Amino acid sequence: MDTMNTQSVNMAFGIESCNDQTVIVRVGKALDFRNAAQFKATCHEQARQGVQNFILDFSETGILDSTGLGSIFSLYRQVSPMNGQVVFAAVSRPVQVVVQLTRTYKVFRQFPSLEAAREALH
Amino acid sequence: MKLGRYSFRNARSLIQEVHTLLDHDLPALDGLENVPTEHWLKLKLALHEWIANLAQHADFRGQPLEVSVSLTYVDHTFWCVVEDNSTGFDLTSRLLTQTKRLQACPERGMGLLMLQALSGELSYSIAEEGICRLEFSISSSGDAWLNIPF
Numbered sequence: 001m002d003t004m005n006t007q008s009v010n011m012a013f014g015i016e017s018c019n020d021q022t023v024i025v026r027v028g029k030a031l032d033f034r035n036a037a038q039f040k041a042t043c044h045e046q047a048r049q050g051v052q053n054f055i056l057d058f059s060e061t062g063i064l065d066s067t068g069l070g071s072i073f074s075l076y077r078q079v080s081p082m083n084g085q086v087v088f089a090a091v092s093r094p095v096q097v098v099v100q101l102t103r104t105y106k107v108f109r110q111f112p113s114l115e116a117a118r119e120a121l122h
Numbered sequence: 123m124k125l126g127r128y129s130f131r132n133a134r135s136l137i138q139e140v141h142t143l144l145d146h147d148l149p150a151l152d153g154l155e156n157v158p159t160e161h162w163l164k165l166k167l168a169l170h171e172w173i174a175n176l177a178q179h180a181d182f183r184g185q186p187l188e189v190s191v192s193l194t195y196v197d198h199t200f201w202c203v204v205e206d207n208s209t210g211f212d213l214t215s216r217l218l219t220q221t222k223r224l225q226a227c228p229e230r231g232m233g234l235l236m237l238q239a240l241s242g243e244l245s246y247s248i249a250e251e252g253i254c255r256l257e258f259s260i261s262s263s264g265d266a267w268l269n270i271p272f
Contacts (some may be wrong), residue, residue: 033174034137063141065170066232073227097163100266101239107227107272 013042022053022121024089024114027061031068040071044078052084055117056108059090064098076107085109089117123153125193133187137173140191144169154195161262165200168240168260171233172204180208198262199242205255210248213256226271239268 014026023046031039043054054075058064076086087109091099099105111117125148130136144166148154169191176189185207192203217238220231238244241258248254 032137032170033178062145063166063170065167065174066236067174067230070229070232074229077227093159094163094166097160097167098236101167101236102232102268102270104270 013039015042015046018053018055018118018121021051021084022055022118023051024055024057024118026057027064029060030063031061031071032063032065033067036067036071039068040074043071043075047075047078047084052079052082053121054079054084054086055089055111055114055121056086057089057114058092058095059114061092061095064095069098069102069104072108085121087111087117087121089114123195125151125154125195127190127192130189130191131187133177136187136189137170137177140169140173141166143191148193157195158262161198161200161260164240164266165202165260168237168258169202169204171237172256175233176206176208179211180206182208200260201243201257202260203255203257205253207252208254210246210254213246224270228270232268232270235268240266 013028016024016026018024025039025043027039046054056072072086078084079086088095088099089111090113091110099108099110109120111120128143130139132139144162149157149162173189188207190203190205192205194201213234217234220235223231224235237258240260242261242264243257243259245258246254246256
């Protein structure tokens with residue numbers, strides 16, 4: 001049978017460095033069960049290289065599901081012992097629905113724009 | 123207002139086809155112009171979580187996948203029925219187990235709980251003919267909340 005687990009979202013997560021400790025992650029159109037493992041691997045590699053702060057750019061994101069959110073929690077657990085932060089920027093309406101449903105604004109600070117997030121973490 | 127019954131048989135494109143249905147096809151139907159965007163997004167998230175659960179965990183006994191989605195909109199509420207030909211599972215006990223096991227900032231186990239939190243009515247049955255049937259409603263009102271420990 002053609003398994004659905006082979007479905008993938010055709011994209012790599014763009015990483016933009018702000019400074020030695022902070023990067024912007026361009027989440028793109030989806031962060032869900034199809035690409036959460038890729039997101040996790042990408043971000044954990046950044047953390048392994050010393051990045052502590054992650055600005056997640058959700059400006060183009062049409063779906064964030066439970067698996068995608070779980071991968072963000074995984075990143076949070078990795079960087080928080082180092083006083084690192086994971087913040088949300090330019091949150092799209094579909095992502096905002098998940099944020100409100102799960103009350104994750106209590107854990108992840110939100111900024112209206114990338115510029116505001118970058119300034120706050122500078 | 124019946125919004126139709128949609129069948130899906132391509133496992134590889136299933137989730138994208140469902141997204142297209144909810145993002146483009148259904149909102150374009152006459153009579154749904156005033157449905158708030160947030161209402162569509164809650165329906166999309168709930169349906170996505172169920173389809174994702176099928177994609178990752180369902181056992182189709184080696185048979186070609188058959189999934190149908192039927193939607194109705196009545197009194198500011200979406201009613202959604204999803205039927206599939208998997209072996210099914212005990213949703214009630216799975217929800218109880220996942221509620222008990224929910225850790226702080228969990229990496230797994232939130233999907234069905236998110237569906238439950240979004241839904242007003244939620245029922246699941248496995249018919250003798252080998253068809254599993256999930257039915258749930260998504261209201262435009264109310265403040266859905268999944269209590270995740272942080």
